[in-house]
Amino acid sequence: MLKSLDPRVTRLNLPEGALPPAEPKPVLDQFETYETFHQKKEGAAYTYVGPVHAPNEEVAFLFSKEQYSRRAACSGMWVARTSHIMVTPYVGDDENVYDVIRLEEPTERSEQPEPYEIFHLKKRGKAHTHAGRVVATSYQEALQEAKRQFGDKGPIVNVWVVKSKHVLQSAEEDKDMWLTVPEKKYREATAYKVMDKITKYKEEQKSTAP
Amino acid sequence: MNEQAIKDLLYKLADDQLILGHRNSEWTGFGPILEEDIAFSSMAQDKIGHSLAFYTLLQEFGEADPDTVAFTRNANQFHSSQLVELPNGEYDFSLIRHFLYDNAEFIRFEMLAQSSYEPIAKVATKLKGEVKYHVLHANTWIKNLGSSTEEAILRLQSSLNEALPYALGMFEKSKYEQELIDTGVYAGEEAVKAEWLKRIQAVIEKTELKLPDLESTAPKYGGRYGDHTEHLQPLLDEMAEVFKIDPTAEW
């Protein structure tokens, strides 16, 4: 068995020496992706933070909580499957995508109007933020409605549209999960102050110097 | 209020969290999915943070500082249950242990939040949100994997069978059990165990797993008073390896 410098690795009981060639595995031995949005503090707009790979929504939520809210204050989190999000084309930083796209006829309509969440990207390289919610019977109609309600506020480079029912939103009673995050000072740069030690060391060196 | 009784309670809470925190931390870099490595590490940090909070309360009773208490005692001085010291095994065993342990831990925290001994009540109230999330994490995984493929169900079932006697060992009674109950400090192990059974059964029922017959399962007691498996002492030596190079040094 492999004896490693790392006792954790030693406990994995790996064979010593080269491993036999890896077994070929079926393609896509991986999960779908989900996109995560977080709310920094009460009342702030939900902002895109990044994707996770997960087998379903509830596991995606657990993963997002770990990956995107362990290091900074958070008061809420939304998770949506990537394939449920409709994306417009991207335009340049000084343009407004609503002026550029041609709104197509919907291919599918729901019988009843339902809520959609609208996210805007204000500048390339930045993150999409929640612009608001609209009620519509199709993605296209939602986009049209979004243009009417929020479409005139400066450059908008790109829009994401997703049905509200496809967004898993953290509930009020989930908030205590984040209660102690700001107290974990050992994960913050500000917890480490060593100037005193350095200064003291330098002075000692001076005083003992011949 | 009997100081010895409260110290006894604090030691078992702290030692459990310290040891399981270390076991969980071993997953960093080795997990089945990147996101899951991160999850186990967060829970490890939380648990070690909880042990620190309880060792700090112990210090107020005149015990040594948390570092000394945590990293210089031998296995026979540890009050942790045997469940937490067992090696991680593969992910199925770690997950089952996490499920069995954290469901009990959350009940303890809920009860301690009502404790008549205010310092414990305060700590438990503040930290119980973290344990609640650990339970959510465990239950979500058990529900998902416990009703998936035959391979996964077999693995989890065999880990459940293996871990259960040790899990029942968590409920070993304190020497001061009745006193803690009578003074309203802690509702006692019987109460925790009864509630624990209800909660784990509710999750297991949603899966294809079977809880082994409890009547014929002998609990692995002893851990609360220094009787441990062969796995604890080597782990303690490892945890203290650097610290012991010079215990008086600032690291």
Next chain:
Amino acid sequence: MYGGGNVFEATKFDTLQNEDPAKLAEFEARIARGEKIEPTDWMPELYRKQLIRMIEQHAHSEIIGALPEGTWITRAPGFRRKMAQMAKVQDEVGHAQLLYSAAETLGKSREQMLTDLINGKSKYSNVFNYPAFTWADSNIISWLIDAGAIVNQLANAKGSYGPYCRALDRICAEEAFHLKYGHDAVVHMATGSPKQREMIQAALNRWWTPIMHFFGPPDKMSTHTEILMRWKVKMASNDDMRQQFLDMYVPKIWELGLTVPDPNLKKNPETGKWDYTEPDWEEFKRVINGDGPCNAERLAVRRTAEERGAWVRRALLHPKAKYVKPLA
């Protein structure tokens, strides 16, 4: 934790000649204006290929980079260090997750990247093929390797690809903790007991060559790197980054009374640059091509994690799930 260097293979330059000149001009104009490229934009194949390669190597460096410091997770001394060491190594795994996601937006699946890593097809930063013999080695990594990585990552965060920039912004914010934590630990050792001091000096001696290797071999400017710099894929030359690192950190090492194992290391008052002995670049090549002290173990651990975790992924894989690359 990634220092860059030696990541760009010599791709056939003439692939560019197959690109649509109008689209290429528009693409280059966008970058010249300082706008970022987003995943659905048109981009030259060379750009896509080199970015995947770079971000993928960066991601591998994070996941493998978690192992040397991981060596000391269970042994970190005292509560304060234990919790920080756990959080620090956890961050590295988190960074890998962010970076794999950024690379995925360019069309290579995370699964494929991990497979290429395990099979030795993709590279990662050579420093992680060296062992962390003592706790002090782990401290040197936390401070100086992370410091080197920050120099590189801050430069790359100004690059042209949106998803990579977003990931790097997040990563750089987290690295601020790593750097301070590493410095704090090294200062405690250097100003501590004679034994601690001896440990930290020995570790610094062991890590100096890998640190100098970290930024990659000296630059040989070619048309190839020139175009990657114009496209804001490569943001700073290896030598520039190495100089910047020496400028920022050698004084901080010296003020602790520690010595650097290179008698020629000094700042040249005439050029304003650091003179140093070139590290052994043959060793660098050997290690990066698989023959370092820990290459085999690092890959075996990664592969074991994948193989032993496969049942979990198999159990939950939805038969109808269709992989869609992440949006941004």
